[in-house]
Amino acid sequence: MRFLLDDEQREFARSLDGMLTAADTPGAARAWAAGDTAPGRALWARLAEAGVFALAVPERHEGLGPMPLELAVACAELGRHAVPGPLVETVAAAAFLDRLDEVDRLDGLDEVDRLDGLDGFGHAGAAAEWLPRIAGGKALLSLCVPAASGPYALDPDAADAVLVVDGDTVRLAETTGPLQPSADPVRRLARPLGGTVLARGPAVAAAASHAAEVAALATAAQSLGLGRALLDRTVAYVGQRTQFGAAVGSFQAVKHRLADTLIALEFAQPLLYSAALALAEGADHASAEIAAAKVTAGEAAYAAARTALQLHGAVGYTDELDLALWIRKARPLRDAWGTPAACRARVLAR
Amino acid sequence: MDLDFSAAEDAFRAEARAWLTAHVPESPLPSLETEDGFAAHREWERTLFADRWSVVSWPEEYGGRGASILRWLIFEEEYYAAGAPGRVSQNGINLLAPTLFEHGTDEQRARVLPSMARGDVVWAQAWSEPESGSDLASLRSTAERTEGGWLLRGQKTWSSRAAFADRAFGLFRSDPAAGRPHQGLTYLMFPLDADGVTVRPIGRLDGKPAFAELFLDDVFVPDEDVIGAPGQGWRVAMSTAGNERGLTLRSPGRFTAAAERLTALWRENADPSDTALRDRVADAVIGARAYRLFAYAGASRIAAGGSIGAESSLNKVFWSELDIALHETALDLLGPYGELSDEATEAPAHGSWAEGHTFSLAGPIYAGTNEIQRDIIAERLLGLPKGRR
Numbered sequence: 001m002r003f004l005l006d007d008e009q010r011e012f013a014r015s016l017d018g019m020l021t022a023a024d025t026p027g028a029a030r031a032w033a034a035g036d037t038a039p040g041r042a043l044w045a046r047l048a049e050a051g052v053f054a055l056a057v058p059e060r061h062e063g064l065g066p067m068p069l070e071l072a073v074a075c076a077e078l079g080r081h082a083v084p085g086p087l088v089e090t091v092a093a094a095a096f097l098d099r100l101d102e103v104d105r106l107d108g109l110d111e112v113d114r115l116d117g118l119d120g121f122g123h124a125g126a127a128a129e130w131l132p133r134i135a136g137g138k139a140l141l142s143l144c145v146p147a148a149s150g151p152y153a154l155d156p157d158a159a160d161a162v163l164v165v166d167g168d169t170v171r172l173a174e175t176t177g178p179l180q181p182s183a184d185p186v187r188r189l190a191r192p193l194g195g196t197v198l199a200r201g202p203a204v205a206a207a208a209s210h211a212a213e214v215a216a217l218a219t220a221a222q223s224l225g226l227g228r229a230l231l232d233r234t235v236a237y238v239g240q241r242t243q244f245g246a247a248v249g250s251f252q253a254v255k256h257r258l259a260d261t262l263i264a265l266e267f268a269q270p271l272l273y274s275a276a277l278a279l280a281e282g283a284d285h286a287s288a289e290i291a292a293a294k295v296t297a298g299e300a301a302y303a304a305a306r307t308a309l310q311l312h313g314a315v316g317y318t319d320e321l322d323l324a325l326w327i328r329k330a331r332p333l334r335d336a337w338g339t340p341a342a343c344r345a346r347v348l349a350r
Numbered sequence: 351m352d353l354d355f356s357a358a359e360d361a362f363r364a365e366a367r368a369w370l371t372a373h374v375p376e377s378p379l380p381s382l383e384t385e386d387g388f389a390a391h392r393e394w395e396r397t398l399f400a401d402r403w404s405v406v407s408w409p410e411e412y413g414g415r416g417a418s419i420l421r422w423l424i425f426e427e428e429y430y431a432a433g434a435p436g437r438v439s440q441n442g443i444n445l446l447a448p449t450l451f452e453h454g455t456d457e458q459r460a461r462v463l464p465s466m467a468r469g470d471v472v473w474a475q476a477w478s479e480p481e482s483g484s485d486l487a488s489l490r491s492t493a494e495r496t497e498g499g500w501l502l503r504g505q506k507t508w509s510s511r512a513a514f515a516d517r518a519f520g521l522f523r524s525d526p527a528a529g530r531p532h533q534g535l536t537y538l539m540f541p542l543d544a545d546g547v548t549v550r551p552i553g554r555l556d557g558k559p560a561f562a563e564l565f566l567d568d569v570f571v572p573d574e575d576v577i578g579a580p581g582q583g584w585r586v587a588m589s590t591a592g593n594e595r596g597l598t599l600r601s602p603g604r605f606t607a608a609a610e611r612l613t614a615l616w617r618e619n620a621d622p623s624d625t626a627l628r629d630r631v632a633d634a635v636i637g638a639r640a641y642r643l644f645a646y647a648g649a650s651r652i653a654a655g656g657s658i659g660a661e662s663s664l665n666k667v668f669w670s671e672l673d674i675a676l677h678e679t680a681l682d683l684l685g686p687y688g689e690l691s692d693e694a695t696e697a698p699a700h701g702s703w704a705e706g707h708t709f710s711l712a713g714p715i716y717a718g719t720n721e722i723q724r725d726i727i728a729e730r731l732l733g734l735p736k737g738r739r
Contacts, residue, residue: 001420003353003646004654069351235732250737252721255728262727263664270643271636277353292636341625344632348613 003270005073013073016050020081026322032084033185037158040084041140047078048137056091056214058098061131066095068214069276072221076272079225079301079333082325084186086142086155088218088337093141093163094134096170096211101127103203126172126198130161144173144192148212149337152180152189162192165208171195184328215337216290217279220272220297223333227265227301230308230326234258238311248311257307264300271296288347295343298334305330353646355424362417363424369401370432378700381692382436383558388472388514391438395469405443405467412459413467419597419649426601427642431610441510442466442473444598446519449537453578453586461574462539474512474542476520476564477587479505484722484739486521487531487584491566493522493538499572500524502540505565510716512562513551517541521583528581535583539575546570556708557691597649597658599717600669602642605676608706609638611699612680619683630679637672644668660730663723670713670720677707 005013023046028039047053055071057063065071071091078087104127133139142159144152146166153176156162162173173192180189235258238249248254275293278286305327309316316323334340355363379394380387398404399413407422408414417425437443447466450459465471482489491504502522512518519539528534542549546569552561578586616631644665648658680703681688692701714720721739728734 001352001354001356001359001646001650002654003351003643003650005351009351231732235734239734246737247735249728249734252725252737252739255732255734255737256721256724258732258734259667259724259727262732263667266664267637267640267644267668270647271640273351274353274639274643277351292639295632296636296640341629344629344636345625347632347635348616348628 003273005273009070009073012051012070013077016047016052016074016077017080019046019050020077020083025081025083026325029082029084029186029325032158033188035157037085040158043083044085044140045137047074047083048135052078053090053094053137054135056094056098057131057135058101061098061101061127061135063094063131063135066098066214066280068217068279069273071214072217072272072276075218075221076225076228079222080229082186082226082229082329086140086153086159088215088222089143089154089159090134090139090141091218092211092215092337093143093161094131095214096143096163096165096207097127097131099207099210100170100199100203101131103207133160142192143211143215145208145212148208149215151191153192154336155188156190156192157188162195163198164192164195165204165211168202168205169197169200170204170208171197182332184332186325186329187332212337213279213287213290216294216343217272217275219333219337220268220275220290220294223294223297223301223330224265224268224272226326226329226333227261227268227297227304230301230304230323230330231258231261231265233323233326234261234304234308234311254311257311261300261304261307264296264303268293268297268300288349291338291343291346294338295340295347298343299340302330302334353643355420359421359424362421363428366403366425366428367432369403370428370434373397373401374432374434378433378702379435381558381705382438383511383554383556383560385514385559388438388511391435392469392472394435395437395439395472399468404439404469405447405463408447408463408467412463419652420646423597423601423603423642423645423649425603427603427606430601430603430607433607438511439466439469439472440599441475441515442471445475446473446539448598449519449577449586449589452589453537457574458577471517472511472515474509474515474518474562476506476509476512476518478508480507484719487535489521489523489535491520491522492526493524493536493571495524496570499570500536500538500576502538502546502566502569502571505563507552507561507563509562509564511560512542512564513549513559515542518564519577521587524580524583532584534581535587536580537577537583537586538571539577540569540571544569555711556705597645597662597665600665600673600713602638602645605638605669605672606642608673608676609635612676612683615680615683627679627682630675630682634672634676634679637668637675641665641669641672660726663718663726664731666717666723667714667720667727670710673710673713674707677703677710681707 023043028043032040052074054063055065055067057065139160142153142156142162144164153162156176164171164173172195174194177191177193182189238254239247241248271293275289278289309327315321379390382391395404402415405414406417406425409416479489493500493502521535522538524536525534546567548565550563551559553559554561612634620627684698687698690697690701692705
């Protein structure tokens with residue numbers, strides 16, 4: 001047993017952190033919220049160069065994956081920097097396409113017929129069309145699985161394609177309903193509408209539930225990174241903010257809230273890594289482990305947001321401070337791709 | 351990164367499980383916190399020792415198996431899964447022994463450790479004083495130099511099971527003129543039946559007579575029972591405090607087993623539509639799993655040459671709060687039976703949930719209060735400025 005990230009994984013996280021620190025990520029997020037996706041897409045291209053999206057795409061489609069642990073490490077860094085866009089949905093869509101492609105490839109025509117799909121779903125179809133582009137950072141996909149993610153697709157107007165899986169049917173949405181602004185304006189939501197059916201059958205439903213697991217894992221990772229950023233920023237702030245003649249960070253009431261924030265994040269992290277390992281192995285217990293990581297990281301990040309806001313005081317409640325980008329994202333991430341109640345139920349499911 | 355056990359570790363687990371299956375008493379021993387129970391648990395220590403299971407992580411020369419931290423974690427998982435008795439020697443094994451390994455002499459180790467491993471000598475701690483709890487460095491009991499040793503004077507209190515134990519270890523002020531409270535303290539061991547020692551039992555919140563206060567009136571301690579250098583006691587003691595808060599006091603196996611019992615209780619008793627209760631059971635399961643994985647990460651870090659320092663304070667707060675939440679959930683599942691104590695003949699699970707609940711309430715207090723732990727986390731891990739407590 002060696003339950004530690006290796007040097008390469010640590011270095012990968014450090015390099016993403018460095019790159020996103022140097023880039024104006026908050027600026028890209030604010031532009032994204034205003035409907036200007038160009039800076040966000042430029043950031044996306046650089047993340048692809050660093051290999052982030054290839055982690056979700058198999059080698060036969062020009063990727064390196066699937067590598068759930070490395071993907072979790074990367075998503076935590078993207079969460080730490082509040083990178084805008086349908087990150088989770090794109091990697092989950094990749095997992096969905098990969099899984100269906102695999103069924104198509106391994107089981108041959110019979111399965112394709114049963115899927116009632118187009119001529120060859122895989123190499124000649126949607127998987128071949130989208131997966132290499134996802135790996136290269138040239139395509140953003142949104143994915144909506146109403147049973148797991150609710151009725152809305154994230155950032156459908158910015159996405160190059162929106163996949164919708166309802167039961168055992170997957171379709172490529174043709175258009176979307178009007179934008180439904182989120183409390184986190186960087187998250188742009190809309191209902192996917194219409195479109196053509198790509199495939200149908202039990203394999204579709206199975207691939208969608210796999211994709212929902214990947215999405216839950218990636219969301220948990222984002223939450224963990226988000227929580228760490230909130231903690232780091234708040235520790236820095238209370239160290240320099242002075243009241244009553246002392247740094248407010250020297251007061252016990254302040255210290256203890258921050259200590260609790262660190263505890264919650266530190267104990268969420270091993271659940272995340274363990275869940276990623278379980279997913280990589282295709283273990284039976286992966287679903288329960290992902291659910292445990294999701295609810296724990298989501299709650300920890302939301303609690304970190306509340307602490308960050310409380311300890312910043314009124315300035316934390318302003319939109320001018322970039323802290324708002326992190327605070328507003330914590331609650332939606334906690335609830336996306338598996339509410340806490342749904343996750344807790346899955347932990348105890350047999 | 352992996353969570354895989356080697357074949358040798360699996361074999362170790364199987365060996366521990368087989369031994370425990372064959373030896374764990376079928377019905378629970380009387381409470382560890384009573385005189386009869388103490389004696390019964392001392393016998394259990396001897397049974398463990400006979401097959402070298404009492405101190406698996408110690409070197410073989412002292413009765414251990416030289417087990418790695420990972421193997422120790424495995425043993426503890428099996429131990430609690432088997433429902434084995436509480437450990438009457440825990441203060442000696444978890445607090446004094448690590449101090450002796452780090453700061454003691456070969457002579458002290460050879461003299462003290464084997465009898466501790468056998469359960470022949472059970473140790474109590476003598477830290478707190480009536481005026482010194484969290485602010486331990488303010489302690490007033492003294493050790494005065496005399497020929498060939500030291501004379502102890504003063505009062506120690508809240509010493510667990512000292513009314514039944516054989517010997518004690520603690521800190522004494524040997525240099526009242528030292529400039530700061532942490533200086534001029536000395537770490538000493540002494541017999542509880544020595545001349546000048548008076549032990550007064552104190553009943554506890556759980557009704558057990560398992561606290562005691564110690565009155566020390568010119569108790570002679572020879573030089574050979576000083577651990578580390580005289581005047582260096584604070585530094586010596588803090589290395590054991592870290593052990594107590596860290597992994598060794600409350601191994602993950604304890605909570606993994608408790609969470610499994612809680613889940614079984616929930617499956618038997620709960621109304622499936624009561625999702626509020628279900629969520630709390632899930633949180634206990636998740637918390638126990640997180641604690642176990644956190645320990646594996648710590649063990650991996652140590653195996654890779656790292657160490658655990660102030661991080662042990664994260665552990666302490668986490669397990670103590672988990673323990674309370676877990677037991678509160680169990681009591682809620684038991685409804686009207688939840689309050690039945692271990693002395694009630696109709697108590698579910700021999701009253702272990704009620705007993706465990708009361709004891710869990712002490713968790714945020716002992717081994718350094720959680721307030722002190724949060725100060726340590728904030729100052730040493732987050733780098734926040736020191737302030738008034």
